[in-house]
Amino acid sequence: MTTHFRFDPLSLPREAEALRGEVRAFLADSLDGRSAERRADTWTGFDAGFSRALGARGWIGMTWPRQYGGGERSALERYVMLEEVLAAGAPVAAHWFADRQSGPLLLRYGTEEQRCQLLPAMARGEIYFAVGMSEPNVGSDVASVRARAKPADGGWVLNGAKIWSTFAQFSHYMIALVRTSGEAKDRHAGLSQVLIDLSAPGVTVRPIKDITGGEHFNEVIFEDVRLPASAVIGTEGDGWNQVMAELAYERSGPERYLSSLQSLVQMVAAAEGRGGDRLRVAIGRAVAHVAVLRQMSLSIAGQLQAGHAPNLEAALVKDLGTSFEQSLPETLHDVLGIEPSLSGGDAERVHANLLQLSPCFSLRGGTREILRGIIARGLGLR
Amino acid sequence: MSELGNIIEDMIERLLTDAVDHAVLERAEAGGWDDELWAALEDNGLPTMLAEPKEKGGEFGWPEAYRVAVVCGRHALPLPLPEAIAAGWLLAMAGIAAPEGRLGLATGDGLVLDGGGVRGRLKRVAWGRHLTHVVASVSGRVLLLPLEGCAVVLGDNLAGEPRDDLVIDGVAVESAPGPVGWGADASCQLGALLRSAQMAGAIATLLDRSVAYAGERQQFGKPIGNFQAVQHMLAVLAEESAAAAMAAGQAFAALDLGRDKDFAIAVAKVRTGEAAGKAAAIAHQVLGAMGFAREHPLHFASRRLWAWRAEFGSETDWAERLAEMVIPQGGDRLWAVITAAQQDGET
Numbered sequence: 001m002t003t004h005f006r007f008d009p010l011s012l013p014r015e016a017e018a019l020r021g022e023v024r025a026f027l028a029d030s031l032d033g034r035s036a037e038r039r040a041d042t043w044t045g046f047d048a049g050f051s052r053a054l055g056a057r058g059w060i061g062m063t064w065p066r067q068y069g070g071g072e073r074s075a076l077e078r079y080v081m082l083e084e085v086l087a088a089g090a091p092v093a094a095h096w097f098a099d100r101q102s103g104p105l106l107l108r109y110g111t112e113e114q115r116c117q118l119l120p121a122m123a124r125g126e127i128y129f130a131v132g133m134s135e136p137n138v139g140s141d142v143a144s145v146r147a148r149a150k151p152a153d154g155g156w157v158l159n160g161a162k163i164w165s166t167f168a169q170f171s172h173y174m175i176a177l178v179r180t181s182g183e184a185k186d187r188h189a190g191l192s193q194v195l196i197d198l199s200a201p202g203v204t205v206r207p208i209k210d211i212t213g214g215e216h217f218n219e220v221i222f223e224d225v226r227l228p229a230s231a232v233i234g235t236e237g238d239g240w241n242q243v244m245a246e247l248a249y250e251r252s253g254p255e256r257y258l259s260s261l262q263s264l265v266q267m268v269a270a271a272e273g274r275g276g277d278r279l280r281v282a283i284g285r286a287v288a289h290v291a292v293l294r295q296m297s298l299s300i301a302g303q304l305q306a307g308h309a310p311n312l313e314a315a316l317v318k319d320l321g322t323s324f325e326q327s328l329p330e331t332l333h334d335v336l337g338i339e340p341s342l343s344g345g346d347a348e349r350v351h352a353n354l355l356q357l358s359p360c361f362s363l364r365g366g367t368r369e370i371l372r373g374i375i376a377r378g379l380g381l382r
Numbered sequence: 383m384s385e386l387g388n389i390i391e392d393m394i395e396r397l398l399t400d401a402v403d404h405a406v407l408e409r410a411e412a413g414g415w416d417d418e419l420w421a422a423l424e425d426n427g428l429p430t431m432l433a434e435p436k437e438k439g440g441e442f443g444w445p446e447a448y449r450v451a452v453v454c455g456r457h458a459l460p461l462p463l464p465e466a467i468a469a470g471w472l473l474a475m476a477g478i479a480a481p482e483g484r485l486g487l488a489t490g491d492g493l494v495l496d497g498g499g500v501r502g503r504l505k506r507v508a509w510g511r512h513l514t515h516v517v518a519s520v521s522g523r524v525l526l527l528p529l530e531g532c533a534v535v536l537g538d539n540l541a542g543e544p545r546d547d548l549v550i551d552g553v554a555v556e557s558a559p560g561p562v563g564w565g566a567d568a569s570c571q572l573g574a575l576l577r578s579a580q581m582a583g584a585i586a587t588l589l590d591r592s593v594a595y596a597g598e599r600q601q602f603g604k605p606i607g608n609f610q611a612v613q614h615m616l617a618v619l620a621e622e623s624a625a626a627a628m629a630a631g632q633a634f635a636a637l638d639l640g641r642d643k644d645f646a647i648a649v650a651k652v653r654t655g656e657a658a659g660k661a662a663a664i665a666h667q668v669l670g671a672m673g674f675a676r677e678h679p680l681h682f683a684s685r686r687l688w689a690w691r692a693e694f695g696s697e698t699d700w701a702e703r704l705a706e707m708v709i710p711q712g713g714d715r716l717w718a719v720i721t722a723a724q725q726d727g728e729t
Contacts, residue, residue: 269713284701
């Protein structure tokens with residue numbers, strides 16, 4: 001049982017700080033004129049042109065080996081690039097899952113052919129990946145997936161459906177968790193991660209409108225989709241462990257506390273020149289949260305870089321971070337009292353966008369309830 | 383995490399685990415001064431650990447002081463060790479020779495420098511009645527005030543820790559310019575820094591006690607820690623504990639790494655103070671009526687947290703200072719201001 005958490009403050013190396021200036025100059029140029037409410041989309045903003053421009057700079061797959069189109073930069077340099085693009089409100093969704101999850105997964109478990117075929121195009125910002133975890137009747141209980149791939153003719157035949165797959169309608173591939181052996185009662189055993197070409201016959205991608213009116217996520221239906229033998233990524237039947245490792249890795253990044261930074265930016269803008277005590281104090285408190293969350297997130301990045309697996313700490317930081325992201329639109333309402341409106345000024349439009357997006361902050365990548373369960377287990381209570 | 387820090391933390395952790403128990407804490411609250419324990423701290427060189435600080439070629443710096451201050455908070459040490467450490471550092475940085483005796487730390491708000499003398503009232507000085515000297519900063523100068531003969535107006539905080547007013551009437555003092563880069567209220571900033579680490583320690587104790595109790599206390603035929611409602615409260619307490627440790631730790635690190643200390647200290651006091659309130663509420667909820675009973679030790683931590691978060695400036699005071707640092711720069715510069723403040727200095 002651990003109850004004394006230690007988050008050693010991380011000092012970013014000089015080359016990482018040097019990169020910050022380069023990224024800022026690029027963003028100032030490429031995001032010039034982007035509206036305040038679109039900046040509030042952060043990693044739900046999809047723009048293939050932006051992704052290709054970022055890829056051309058070498059800022060996708062930054063840590064991957066050069067032979068696969070990567071840049072062989074450190075994880076901390078990648079961290080700095082990420083926090084800069086997110087803080088600026090750049091539309092990163094197109095390449096996001098490829099860079100964060102699918103690429104590293106293929107690097108680790110993919111065949112040489114898959115790596116050579118896919119990674120360089122991912123790094124150029126040209127091919128995009130979707131994630132297939134949830135199903136129409138499977139949410140947080142990921143182990144009960146029912147999509148099934150059966151062996152056939154030296155390959156597989158896939159049937160089933162995935163849901164809430166962000167930007168699957170614009171993605172070229174999906175990596176999905178499916179059952180390759182056993183029954184639902186076997187739970188974690190018999191699950192595998194498979195690579196699916198979303199243009200294959202039998203794949204139907206159906207966008208689902210969300211509460212903002214936008215179409216971010218999708219239902220993806222598989223009807224007798226034929227997959228090659230090499231579609232199974234890593235070890236057949238070990239998909240559960242691979243997915244858990246993948247999730248732990250993505251829990252503590254800057255995207256877990258910066259999603260509503262634009263609300264705070266608008267509060268600061270409103271406080272210039274005027275602003276009573278309540279607004280000022282709210283800003284000061286929020287800045288303190290940002291400052292501490294950034295140090296926690298960086299501390300975990302440092303531990304990951306050093307080869308540790310701070311899974312409990314990562315779960316803590318994600319729940320803290322997403323709770324903070326959700327609190328900012330509430331704080332803005334409290335201190336500015338403006339009506340959220342997409343036809344209003346910058347503050348009104350940012351507010352309208354983030355109020356509607358904020359419920360998903362504590363759902364995506366593991367719900368708050370799941371995270372608190374993980375933390376309770378870390379405390380020895382489960 | 384430095385090896386030196388580990389060694390010194392282990393040392394003081396052992397010392398306080400043995401020495402600070404329920405009876406000692408109740409005696410202290412009744413107005414006592416534990417001579418034996420203070421002597422043990424002195425024997426281990428703790429009050430003077432920054433009297434020759436790293437900046438002046440010494441062995442220890444703020445990262446080690448952080449570890450000590452956290453342990454003091456964890457055990458509710460009823461002696462002004464953190465204050466003595468910071469006072470020693472201020473004197474060293476100002477080039478004033480440290481006197482024999484018990485050094486305290488105070489904000490210099492109520493003091494007026496008057497030639498070589500000083501007059502005024504030092505307010506709510508921690509353990510004031512037991513000190514021989516107080517270090518305070520006034521108008522950018524560090525003052526060493528001998529307390530012999532000064533009038534003491536007794537007071538205490540919510541946890542029964544002495545917080546006395548000291549009436550200074552034309553006492554001759556030694557003074558010197560404060561450390562480079564520190565403003566007029568260095569001693570107040572240091573006080574806030576210390577309390578942030580002590581709060582992180584006290585919150586860790588709340589978490590330890592709450593998790594242990596939830597594992598032992600049986601209701602409805604099973605430990606209450608088996609109930610998801612209790613598990614999730616404890617998860618939030620763990621989060622607040624982690625955030626407080628980071629908030630305080632980054633501020634001590636800022637002094638060591640040449641980051642913007644004004645920013646880092648304000649961040650620390652705001653975030654640990656906020657965590658203190660949330661953590662105390664959860665711990666008391668989990669421990670139920672047991673934790674509300676005086677005979678249970680939970681209150682030694684929770685009452686200190688309620689007092690400490692208001693000492694040397696509350697969250698609101700320090701949030702105002704942060705607002706002052708970011709608002710004039712404008713919304714578009716917010717992120718740049720935060721990242722610049724957290725960047726290591728050139729040295």
